[in-house]
Amino acid sequence: MNKKQAxxxxxxxxxxxxxxxxxxxxxxxxxxxxxVKRYLKPEGKGSxxxxxxxxxxxxxxxxxxxxxxxxxxxxxxxxxxxxK
Numbered sequence: 450m451n452k453k454q455a456x457x458x459x460x461x462x463x464x465x466x467x468x469x470x471x472x473x474x475x476x477x478x479x480x481x482x483x484x485v486k487r488y489l490k491p492e493g494k495g496s497x498x499x500x501x502x503x504x505x506x507x508x509x510x511x512x513x514x515x516x517x518x519x520x521x522x523x524x525x526x527x528x529x530x531x532x533k
Contacts, residue, residue, distance in 0.1 A: 455527040459483055459506055459519065464530040467508075470523035479517060480530065485509035488516070 450458075458465055462484035471477050483506060500507050505518040 458527050458529055466528045466530055467519055468526035469520050479510050480512055481508040481510045483508045
């Protein structure tokens with residue numbers, strides 16, 4: 450799977466597992482889903498910057514139960530997760 454295909458998997462709104470390198474150099478594995486609108490802050494109270502412009506993808510982490518950013522430049526692994 451090339452990087453474009455991996456990013457397409459992340460953006461399709463299905464569950465996935467991804468591994469990337471954080472800003473501080475640590476490797477993070479995240480089980481999440483993109484496109485989640487629940488638990489967002491009210492309009493105008495969110496992030497002060499556009500994450501997508503900076504190369505990040507906001508996703509909902511199902512283990513931590515909160516939003517996290519995936520650095521698309523340091524993405525190393527992506528797997529689709531099938532929920533039965």
